[in-house]
Amino acid sequence: MTNAPGSTPAPAAPELSPTSNRVAAVIVTFNRLAKLPKTLETVRAQDHAPEWIVVVNNNSSDGTGEYLDGLSAQGFPGLVVMHLPENIGGAGGFEMGMEKGYELGADHVWVMDDDCYPDPSALRLLIEQREQASRVLEREVPFACSLVKYIDGTLCEMNNPVMSWDWPRAHLLGADALLVIECTFVSVLFPRFTIQEQGLPLRDYFIWFDDKEYTKRLERAYGPGIIVLASEVVHDMGVNAGVNYRQVTEENLWKFEKGARNQASFRRHYEGRWPYINYVRHVILQMREGKVAKPVQKRMRKALWSARTFNPKPRFPGAPSPGSRQER
Numbered sequence: 001m002t003n004a005p006g007s008t009p010a011p012a013a014p015e016l017s018p019t020s021n022r023v024a025a026v027i028v029t030f031n032r033l034a035k036l037p038k039t040l041e042t043v044r045a046q047d048h049a050p051e052w053i054v055v056v057n058n059n060s061s062d063g064t065g066e067y068l069d070g071l072s073a074q075g076f077p078g079l080v081v082m083h084l085p086e087n088i089g090g091a092g093g094f095e096m097g098m099e100k101g102y103e104l105g106a107d108h109v110w111v112m113d114d115d116c117y118p119d120p121s122a123l124r125l126l127i128e129q130r131e132q133a134s135r136v137l138e139r140e141v142p143f144a145c146s147l148v149k150y151i152d153g154t155l156c157e158m159n160n161p162v163m164s165w166d167w168p169r170a171h172l173l174g175a176d177a178l179l180v181i182e183c184t185f186v187s188v189l190f191p192r193f194t195i196q197e198q199g200l201p202l203r204d205y206f207i208w209f210d211d212k213e214y215t216k217r218l219e220r221a222y223g224p225g226i227i228v229l230a231s232e233v234v235h236d237m238g239v240n241a242g243v244n245y246r247q248v249t250e251e252n253l254w255k256f257e258k259g260a261r262n263q264a265s266f267r268r269h270y271e272g273r274w275p276y277i278n279y280v281r282h283v284i285l286q287m288r289e290g291k292v293a294k295p296v297q298k299r300m301r302k303a304l305w306s307a308r309t310f311n312p313k314p315r316f317p318g319a320p321s322p323g324s325r326q327e328r
Helices: 038-042 065-073 091-102 122-137 192-198 210-222 253-271 275-291 292-308
Strands: 023-029 052-057 079-083 108-113 117-120 144-148 178-182 188-191 225-233
Touching: 023 038, 023 091, 023 122, 038 108, 038 117, 038 253, 052 065, 052 091, 065 253, 079 091, 079 192, 079 292, 091 108, 091 210, 091 292, 108 178, 108 192, 117 210, 122 188, 122 225, 144 192, 178 192, 188 192, 188 210, 192 210, 210 253, 253 275, 253 292, 275 292
Parallel strands: 023 052, 023 108, 052 079, 144 225
Antiparallel strands: 108 188, 117 225, 144 188, 178 225
């Protein structure tokens, strides 16, 4: 291993080769036409420009399809539009988009939501520091994520990565990054080999925890990923809040049901019986503390129970997938 700083100079950041660092940016969108144009412009403005910008349109009904077709007709650089015939959720959208990036021949796939605005150097720093961390750790780092801020410059509460127990290791060895074991799909870079060897995100999750499951899957296979603090993005979400089961309502139940089922499934099938039981207790306790309506609690408990038999497996690039797609 490289010696800690102080005994030898810190390694210099690697020079990026445009031929070996071709990137497919992947943006999944659904009815967010007011914010999508800014995401596209900030992605196009990167100082290490993506070769392709893959936009997965999850059957939007707000004019997004027409807007994207207009950009294609105008020759928007590198734009690849995937119009899906139905909304298959963020999880399904990322599965399709990441597969497309892989099929295009990208060396890296860079994923984000349709309300994410990366700083101009965000992508370059992810590539540089993933390569740097891989070198000093003497292993391939499976993913690199950005620091995610809210629109007012504060921490975006929903997009906190979970740190590894030895989080400073790469930093002390000369990389400008910290080790993480999971993160969300708001500016994350995946090298090609991860998709080839570990497959795609779980479409059946539909929404919530698909990103955590995927990065946890990669961490189990290769070791921790990294957060690059100098790589910054803004997440223009409506309310700056994380997941709180005290706040489940009839209106947002559809998301919480799927998120609880997905996380409970992961706990049960990949961590064991007691982590599953502890997670279920946590959700039920929070709902009781928040005085969540009884019918809503009942549906949440049903979702948690269903996780015992819900255990989807990843699809790999090129394998048959349900449904069809249209590309422009």
